[in-house]
Amino acid sequence: MKRRDFLNALGLSAAATMVPGCRTLNSALSAEGSRPNIVVIYADDMGWGDVGYHGFKDIATPNIDALAEGGVEFGQGYVSSSICMPSRVGVLTGVYQQRLGMDTNCGKGGIPTSQPMIFEMLRKEGYQTASIGKWGVAGEGEEFRPNRRGVDFFYGSLWGSHDYYKSSTDPEDLRKWDSPIMRNTAIEPDIQDSGGYLTEMLTKETVSFIERADDDKPFFVYLAHYAVHAPWQVPQVYMDRVQNLDSHDDERKLFAGMTLAMDDGVGAVVDALKRKGVEEDTLVVFMSDNGTPNIQGRKPPLYKDRGETTMSSPGPFKGFKGDVYEGGTRVPFIAYWPGVLPAGKKYEHPVVNLDVAPTVMSLAGVSRPYEGLDFDGVDLLPYLTGRKSADEKPHDVLYWRRQENYAIRKGDWKLCFNPISGSQSSRTIQLFNIADDPGEWKDLVDVEPERAQQLQDLFDAWDSRLIPSQSGLATLNRNSGYAEGNRINVAEFNARSLLSNGGFEDQDSAKGNASEPLPDLWRLWYFPEGPAVIAGLTDRKKRSGERSLFLKCRKGDPYYGFVQRVPVEEGKTYRLSAYLINGSGEEALTGKSHGSLSLQWRGRRGPEISRVESGSWGVGLSDSEWQRFAVEGKAPPGARYCSCAITLFSSGSKGKGIFYIDDCEFELS
Numbered sequence: 001m002k003r004r005d006f007l008n009a010l011g012l013s014a015a016a017t018m019v020p021g022c023r024t025l026n027s028a029l030s031a032e033g034s035r036p037n038i039v040v041i042y043a044d045d046m047g048w049g050d051v052g053y054h055g056f057k058d059i060a061t062p063n064i065d066a067l068a069e070g071g072v073e074f075g076q077g078y079v080s081s082s083i084c085m086p087s088r089v090g091v092l093t094g095v096y097q098q099r100l101g102m103d104t105n106c107g108k109g110g111i112p113t114s115q116p117m118i119f120e121m122l123r124k125e126g127y128q129t130a131s132i133g134k135w136g137v138a139g140e141g142e143e144f145r146p147n148r149r150g151v152d153f154f155y156g157s158l159w160g161s162h163d164y165y166k167s168s169t170d171p172e173d174l175r176k177w178d179s180p181i182m183r184n185t186a187i188e189p190d191i192q193d194s195g196g197y198l199t200e201m202l203t204k205e206t207v208s209f210i211e212r213a214d215d216d217k218p219f220f221v222y223l224a225h226y227a228v229h230a231p232w233q234v235p236q237v238y239m240d241r242v243q244n245l246d247s248h249d250d251e252r253k254l255f256a257g258m259t260l261a262m263d264d265g266v267g268a269v270v271d272a273l274k275r276k277g278v279e280e281d282t283l284v285v286f287m288s289d290n291g292t293p294n295i296q297g298r299k300p301p302l303y304k305d306r307g308e309t310t311m312s313s314p315g316p317f318k319g320f321k322g323d324v325y326e327g328g329t330r331v332p333f334i335a336y337w338p339g340v341l342p343a344g345k346k347y348e349h350p351v352v353n354l355d356v357a358p359t360v361m362s363l364a365g366v367s368r369p370y371e372g373l374d375f376d377g378v379d380l381l382p383y384l385t386g387r388k389s390a391d392e393k394p395h396d397v398l399y400w401r402r403q404e405n406y407a408i409r410k411g412d413w414k415l416c417f418n419p420i421s422g423s424q425s426s427r428t429i430q431l432f433n434i435a436d437d438p439g440e441w442k443d444l445v446d447v448e449p450e451r452a453q454q455l456q457d458l459f460d461a462w463d464s465r466l467i468p469s470q471s472g473l474a475t476l477n478r479n480s481g482y483a484e485g486n487r488i489n490v491a492e493f494n495a496r497s498l499l500s501n502g503g504f505e506d507q508d509s510a511k512g513n514a515s516e517p518l519p520d521l522w523r524l525w526y527f528p529e530g531p532a533v534i535a536g537l538t539d540r541k542k543r544s545g546e547r548s549l550f551l552k553c554r555k556g557d558p559y560y561g562f563v564q565r566v567p568v569e570e571g572k573t574y575r576l577s578a579y580l581i582n583g584s585g586e587e588a589l590t591g592k593s594h595g596s597l598s599l600q601w602r603g604r605r606g607p608e609i610s611r612v613e614s615g616s617w618g619v620g621l622s623d624s625e626w627q628r629f630a631v632e633g634k635a636p637p638g639a640r641y642c643s644c645a646i647t648l649f650s651s652g653s654k655g656k657g658i659f660y661i662d663d664c665e666f667e668l669s
């Protein structure tokens, strides 16, 4: 591209806008008649409170802090997903990963080859490209491997996270924690052979790539550190250097050691740019792929409470990795380019990792992908250099969706639903004002019902157009009838009973052993695993609506029933009730079979704490009148879940052993 065309492509006139105290952007771009180099450093599982420049004193990140001081820090920098793989798909394509069917971590599929990755686009524009560290978007086929996706130099592992001291040389160990370290397509010797530490090895390879990069062509390096993801491993040399930090516990200090090793690497990369004389010709982006995980450390309890600083820190935010709360999605995010981007600027409008690819591609003179979907992110440079006015925002709306979790942010308002956030799921749709309450501790959904509904509709308009997930997991709460006028009523949804569909009018409720059901829908669960339980929806006997659920008690099957796990609050009293009726004539439940309704209290993980059971029912069950059974109990200290169970011990039923259930309810008493 001729220089004039290139500048036009960037939207720069000959008299470009001056950035106070900076070179003009076009003088920087044209000084050597070449395009800038680009370094994107993507940390793993680093939370908002894990960098010094956010004001945290129990962590040491002098080199990352120096990037913020010498560049632009984003006060509201988001990732498009709060877990590894989808976040990486977003940053490496500039497209909402859900539009490519990649909403969640999975080993299936891959970034469609019809959608160019940043490497493929930059290579076509004459860049030398490197991907160092965690690839993490591997997919099943060879066509998804880095060297097939525009990467000139690859060093790292194809799959998820990695042991820092060990690797395998067996190509079959692809998805293990010690998966092979690859140099392009060849497997490297074991890490344990060299006594290396993976964080340092990635730094060394990045520095080496920069040193040997051809001076005639710009380079692009994507450095995807495994740090600071588990496992919790760090050499003593780093621990010695963090001894003086004022940490609230040893595990936070260990985490600080791991972080310091990565921070050293950031410094080494910037030093390499300086030594090569290209620091002012290089855009450096630093960010994390998602926020603080909810499972941290070695000391029980491994599952942490919202707002708790453990090893990694979510700072002031609620939420963890995996959630759509700010603690999962708002991350450290910096753009550094001395002389071009202002130094020490704090940019406060929301931005997202999807902006990285369009920003980088604009520097290469490309405004949209050659094929496939257009960018959802935007070129941030006009916003950062003052070519756009200060009140113009890069994004009107941002969206998040992973399986059943979703969120939308428009202006300062954010609507979100976190039903699959482990033991701290939310069963209602929530509304927060992020400007007043960035931590999302004050739910305003009842205060601003119209605003909540507008955001829900806006979300559904976007979400209903998404394609199915390549993971094969269905998104159970997608409003796919939105275009036909179906609307989810937020107030009605939030007012629903603790467990819905106890009347069994919905086919989903009869699915056996559903792996991760919505927390508020009855599901069939049976023990032991094995031959399919004989149960299902029927209209033969019903108390309400069109259907009830029948269970057939086979001789020899020791135990089965109908169970649902529901989040509960300790100290509150709950009541489970259900209507039951026996089968008639030959199909009736007979013999010694007996069952009960029970409330089984459970903590975050692990065994039951205690239970309460209703009186036993069985052969006395009427075959002509529906009978109501109920059990009530107070959630004991430590209870986070209640398993609501209608179970039957089936020893010795002489008939066909069928009984029916309808109109189950679980409610606050």
Ligand SMILES: [Ca+2]
Pocket (backbone or CB within 6 Å): 044, 045, 083, 084, 229, 289, 290
């Ligand atoms: Ca991650």
Ligand SMILES: [Ca+2]
Pocket (backbone or CB within 6 Å): 502, 503, 504, 505, 542, 543, 544, 545, 546, 547, 548, 662, 663
């Ligand atoms: Ca019914």
